[in-house]
Amino acid sequence: MTITVDRAAYDGRFSLATWVLSGTADGARQILTTIAAAVITVVGLVFSITIVALTLASTQFGPRMLRNFIRDRGTQLTLGTFVATFFYTVLVLVSISPGPHGDFVPHLSITLSLGLTLVDLAVLIYFINHIATMIQLPQVIASIADDLARAIEDQGGTDAEAPEGLDSGPSRMS
Numbered sequence: 001m002t003i004t005v006d007r008a009a010y011d012g013r014f015s016l017a018t019w020v021l022s023g024t025a026d027g028a029r030q031i032l033t034t035i036a037a038a039v040i041t042v043v044g045l046v047f048s049i050t051i052v053a054l055t056l057a058s059t060q061f062g063p064r065m066l067r068n069f070i071r072d073r074g075t076q077l078t079l080g081t082f083v084a085t086f087f088y089t090v091l092v093l094v095s096i097s098p099g100p101h102g103d104f105v106p107h108l109s110i111t112l113s114l115g116l117t118l119v120d121l122a123v124l125i126y127f128i129n130h131i132a133t134m135i136q137l138p139q140v141i142a143s144i145a146d147d148l149a150r151a152i153e154d155q156g157g158t159d160a161e162a163p164e165g166l167d168s169g170p171s172r173m174s
Contacts, residue, residue, distance in 0.1 A: 031113075068134075072134070077123070078126070082123070084116075
């Protein structure tokens with residue numbers, strides 16, 4: 001959608017706001033390449049370090065640590081935000097092309113890429129805090145207690161649905 005707005009501005013149908021970045025196609029390529037490389041590097045580094053820390057923690061607290069990490073909404077939000085920024089930045093980079101009025105440079109899209117990078121920074125700070133809290137002993141114990149409570153509730157729910165007079169559990173023979 002931002003590329004469409006950029007194309008309309010390029011064709012002269014309207015002008016972009018003054019806060020939108022402007023520059024040449026080469027400058028835009030350098031900015032977008034730097035953003036894409038930085039985002040994917042940060043994601044790889046942070047998640048690698050986090051997996052190492054969780055692997056070490058799981059030796060003490062059990063394999064649930066890694067499973068809970070993968071299922072955690074905060075982790076999914078963080079990874080999704082970084083991947084979305086990387087993908088968007090690459091799409092904007094590909095859209096830079098020669099045109100009838102000189103090179104087409106998607107100025108609004110580049111500005112949005114920089115804005116998404118700032119959002120990524122905020123999400124990264126949240127993620128580091130979230131993981132640091134997640135591997136603390138009280139949090140691990142609470143997570144295990146929640147898993148146990150859910151398992152007991154699920155088991156209790158299947159017994160309650162069994163018809164009267166019938167034993168839903170395995171039969172024991174003497």
